[in-house]
Amino acid sequence: MATAAGAERLSPLQSLYAEFIDTFGNVLFAVSLLVVWGVMTLIGVVVDQGKAPAAYFNEYPAELARAILRLGLDHIYHSYEYVGLIGLIIVSLAVCTFKRVIPARLPPLRPVLVDKIPLHAFIEARGTEEQVRARLERFFAKAGWHVRRKLFNGVEWTFADRHNWARRGVLVAHLGFVIIAAGTTLYWWKGYQGEIAILSGQTARIPQNGDLLTVHSFNYTIKPTQTRGGVIYQPVDYVSDLTATSPAGKTERDLLRVNHPLQFDGIAYYQASYGYGVTFRMTQAGKPVAGVPATPLLEGDSFPLGPTGRAIQYTQFVGTIDPKSPSGIGADPRPFNPGVVVTVFDGAQPIGSEIVPLGHAVDLGGGYRLEPASYRLYSGIQYRHDPGIPLVGLGALVLVAGVCISFYLLPARLFVRLEGEGERWTVGLAAQTPKGYTMYEEQFAGLVAALQRSEEATAT
Amino acid sequence: MMQTLVTIFYALAVVLYAAGALTLFAYFLWRKSWQVAIGVPLAIAGLVAQVGAIVSEAFATGWSPTSNLYDSLSLFVAFTVLLFLIFARQYRLWALGGFVLLISDFFLAYAGTWNEGYRPLVPSLQSYWLAIHVPTVVAAYAAFMLAFCTSVLYLVKYYLERGHSGGAGLTSMGLQPAAAGAAAGGSMAMATLVAERTGNTVQDETPGLALAAAQGDKVAQWLMGIPSLAKLDVITYRIIAVGLPLLSLGIIMGAMWAKEAWGAYWQWDPKETSALVCWIIYLAYMHLHTRSQWRGMRTSWISVIGFAAVIFCYLGVNIWISGLHSYKV
Numbered sequence: 001m002a003t004a005a006g007a008e009r010l011s012p013l014q015s016l017y018a019e020f021i022d023t024f025g026n027v028l029f030a031v032s033l034l035v036v037w038g039v040m041t042l043i044g045v046v047v048d049q050g051k052a053p054a055a056y057f058n059e060y061p062a063e064l065a066r067a068i069l070r071l072g073l074d075h076i077y078h079s080y081e082y083v084g085l086i087g088l089i090i091v092s093l094a095v096c097t098f099k100r101v102i103p104a105r106l107p108p109l110r111p112v113l114v115d116k117i118p119l120h121a122f123i124e125a126r127g128t129e130e131q132v133r134a135r136l137e138r139f140f141a142k143a144g145w146h147v148r149r150k151l152f153n154g155v156e157w158t159f160a161d162r163h164n165w166a167r168r169g170v171l172v173a174h175l176g177f178v179i180i181a182a183g184t185t186l187y188w189w190k191g192y193q194g195e196i197a198i199l200s201g202q203t204a205r206i207p208q209n210g211d212l213l214t215v216h217s218f219n220y221t222i223k224p225t226q227t228r229g230g231v232i233y234q235p236v237d238y239v240s241d242l243t244a245t246s247p248a249g250k251t252e253r254d255l256l257r258v259n260h261p262l263q264f265d266g267i268a269y270y271q272a273s274y275g276y277g278v279t280f281r282m283t284q285a286g287k288p289v290a291g292v293p294a295t296p297l298l299e300g301d302s303f304p305l306g307p308t309g310r311a312i313q314y315t316q317f318v319g320t321i322d323p324k325s326p327s328g329i330g331a332d333p334r335p336f337n338p339g340v341v342v343t344v345f346d347g348a349q350p351i352g353s354e355i356v357p358l359g360h361a362v363d364l365g366g367g368y369r370l371e372p373a374s375y376r377l378y379s380g381i382q383y384r385h386d387p388g389i390p391l392v393g394l395g396a397l398v399l400v401a402g403v404c405i406s407f408y409l410l411p412a413r414l415f416v417r418l419e420g421e422g423e424r425w426t427v428g429l430a431a432q433t434p435k436g437y438t439m440y441e442e443q444f445a446g447l448v449a450a451l452q453r454s455e456e457a458t459a460t
Numbered sequence: 461m462m463q464t465l466v467t468i469f470y471a472l473a474v475v476l477y478a479a480g481a482l483t484l485f486a487y488f489l490w491r492k493s494w495q496v497a498i499g500v501p502l503a504i505a506g507l508v509a510q511v512g513a514i515v516s517e518a519f520a521t522g523w524s525p526t527s528n529l530y531d532s533l534s535l536f537v538a539f540t541v542l543l544f545l546i547f548a549r550q551y552r553l554w555a556l557g558g559f560v561l562l563i564s565d566f567f568l569a570y571a572g573t574w575n576e577g578y579r580p581l582v583p584s585l586q587s588y589w590l591a592i593h594v595p596t597v598v599a600a601y602a603a604f605m606l607a608f609c610t611s612v613l614y615l616v617k618y619y620l621e622r623g624h625s626g627g628a629g630l631t632s633m634g635l636q637p638a639a640a641g642a643a644a645g646g647s648m649a650m651a652t653l654v655a656e657r658t659g660n661t662v663q664d665e666t667p668g669l670a671l672a673a674a675q676g677d678k679v680a681q682w683l684m685g686i687p688s689l690a691k692l693d694v695i696t697y698r699i700i701a702v703g704l705p706l707l708s709l710g711i712i713m714g715a716m717w718a719k720e721a722w723g724a725y726w727q728w729d730p731k732e733t734s735a736l737v738c739w740i741i742y743l744a745y746m747h748l749h750t751r752s753q754w755r756g757m758r759t760s761w762i763s764v765i766g767f768a769a770v771i772f773c774y775l776g777v778n779i780w781i782s783g784l785h786s787y788k789v
Contacts, residue, residue: 027747027748027750027751028751031744031747031748034740034743034744034747035740035744037740038737038740038741038744041733041734041736041737042733042734042737044728044733045730045733045737045777077728077733223580225578225579225580227576227577227578228575228576228577229576232579234579234580234582236582236586237583237586238583258584258721259583259584259586259587259720259721260720261723268723270721270722271583272722272723382722382723384723384724386724389719389725392715392725396712396715399708400708400709400712403704403705403708404705407701407704407705408701434750435749435750436752436755438690438691438755441690441694
């Protein structure tokens with residue numbers, strides 16, 4: 001009734017605020033948000049992300065594919081729902097931290113009913129009250145406890161705290177999470193990334209900041225290795241000899257390898273991939289056809305098949321054509337007997353594909369002949385400008401520190417009260433921790449046993 | 461030569477773990493001290509043989525033996541057995557050894573099916589992070605597996621105890637009414653666990669179980685030999701308290717490596733996101749463990765679910781889902 005009466009006195013705004021704090025400060029609510037986060041994240045693991053709609057229709061029954069696309073499950077991590085959920089978690093985390101964790105973790109000194117606390121003990125002690133109290137305080141201080149005294153209604157209590165500072169561990173961990181979120185937000189706000197394919201010997205410009213990248217040469221190493229499953233052709237190294245030039249004229253030349261990015265002009269450049277650019281020639285009745293790019297095409301690029309409305313796609317580079325293989329593609333990706341897979345499209349519909357050896361022409365019908373003439377290696381370079389990285393790193397460090405403090409240091413408080421008179425006293429001792437009583441049971445038993453031995457030794 | 465050594469050590473470890481599992485499983489059933497006296501040295505010998513296999517593999521390949529599923533599963537088993545030996549020594553958990561070694565041995569035997577022999581490292585794995593990130597994450601998985609075993613033991617004991625205490629009237633949350641605190645003797649009267657409904661603890665043995673054991677009920681006597689539910693809950697918490705920071709560190713270090721290799725610390729790769737799901741589950745465990753009414757049976761179930769998620773992340777994603785981690789680590 002008192003609560004109801006209290007609630008009635010609140011203005012609508014205050015009432016809303018109180019309700020907000022109650023909801024977002026509730027651990028079960030926070031855990032519910034975590035569960036939803038986990039489920040949504042899991043959906044993104046199971047459902048391929050960022051694929052073309054056709055890929056979902058190929059992989060799933062049509063109704064399921066439609067549901068995936070309609071619900072936005074194909075880009076769940078960048079959906080408003082997902083980002084909003086993380087926002088809710090951060091709000092919940094902040095409210096829990098300031099309204100629940102801090103008040104609960106840093107309790108004021110107060111008297112307790114010793115025998116009502118599950119971890120409690122009573123020990124007989126001899127001497128005057130002051131002697132006993134001084135002895136107890138020496139004992140606890142020697143064992144690393146921080147001892148304080150306080151009077152409550154004329155009754156003196158002794159309090160001892162251990163790892164009191166570690167009560168802030170959860171706060172530190174939550175703070176780390178918030179710093180990581182801030183760093184990530186900074187990237188969304190100010191950062192950018194992209195990938196660019198540069199043919200050997202060519203220069204390209206990064207659109208966002210105007211840096212020029214020149215790939216002088218690109219090389220890769222493939223090491224054929226005999227395994228129990230057969231010979232594998234594993235790339236063991238790929239490297240671009242690269243020069244970066246900023247709009248201000250600053251330049252830097254570097255050998256760009258996987259795991260060894262180049263930091264230049266506030267951007268990190270990465271060796272991401274490589275491939276073969278192929279130059280095509282197309283003729284009709286022996287005459288060159290207009291519209292075929294003169295520059296090498298990259299895998300996935302296409303061009304129109306004259307005025308037919310159809311298109312030719314350079315689908316895949318084949319290092320070694322192997323007529324014995326069912327697909328015609330040999331296991332060795334090195335260009336020993338090279339060719340390309342070309343696919344003809346009618347609109348968005350593929351109507352046929354074929355492996356064409358390099359330097360040979362294929363008849364496309366209607367007098368059209370297509371010839372992959374030559375190839376050149378290209379280097380796939382990824383770039384990223386992320387001003388949030390220092391914050392994310394700091395946040396991760398703080399998060400781990402907080403988690404370790406919370407898990408490995410158990411703060412405990414002892415409540416000590418003396419009852420008796422003259423030279424005979426009963427020491428009432430109770431212990432509380434923020435993680436419950438069971439967690440401290442063994443240590444408390446050990447502490448009590450040690451205290452008892454100490455008192456018995458004093459008595460004798 | 462080195463590959464032969466790897467094979468010999470590997471086979472030896474499989475055999476020793478199997479023998480240790482059988483002996484400690486016998487201890488689980490019959491509680492004879494000689495079974496521990498034989499089973500534990502067998503487990504230690506198996507671990508030594510496995511470390512021999514891992515070291516030989518490192519010498520044979522010239523890099524950290526963490527580059528494929530065989531390597532990482534082998535490391536996972538070694539960490540699991542090591543953690544088990546540490547926790548079992550600390551908390552007298554030898555009865556759990558049969559299960560831990562049996563599952564470990566299964567994983568080690570399964571690892572063998574992924575051993576393709578020497579193959580060179582792909583460029584993205586040619587990093588010092590390989591020797592840091594993978595063992596950290598795998599150690600976390602090992603801790604979660606051990607926590608899974610203690611949680612299953614908790615649940616087995618919990619449901620069997622419930623049967624022996626009549627079930628009715630006891631809470632479904634792992635809390636039991638008034639398990640009397642034991643007086644610790646002398647002038648010290650220490651109520652170890654006064655588990656009232658409002659108490660901030662899980663229960664110790666149930667009175668019904670103690671009574672049934674005193675009346676000669678074999679199952680009750682057997683249950684009394686297993687660590688109490690309260691202790692199992694604390695042990696599970698402490699094992700997860702080892703695993704969760706390791707997983708956090710592993711994810712963070714993986715992000716740092718990803719930034720060096722792929723240009724972004726987080727790419728929503730299936731492996732990354734499924735590791736995040738595991739992290740979220742164990743984070744939920746830790747949060748719920750702060751609430752007395754959730755501690756015990758419910759948190760044990762969360763630990764079981766968490767380990768299912770770990771297996772999905774570790775094996776399911778590697779084997780069935782392609783992504784940036786497709787080199788089967």
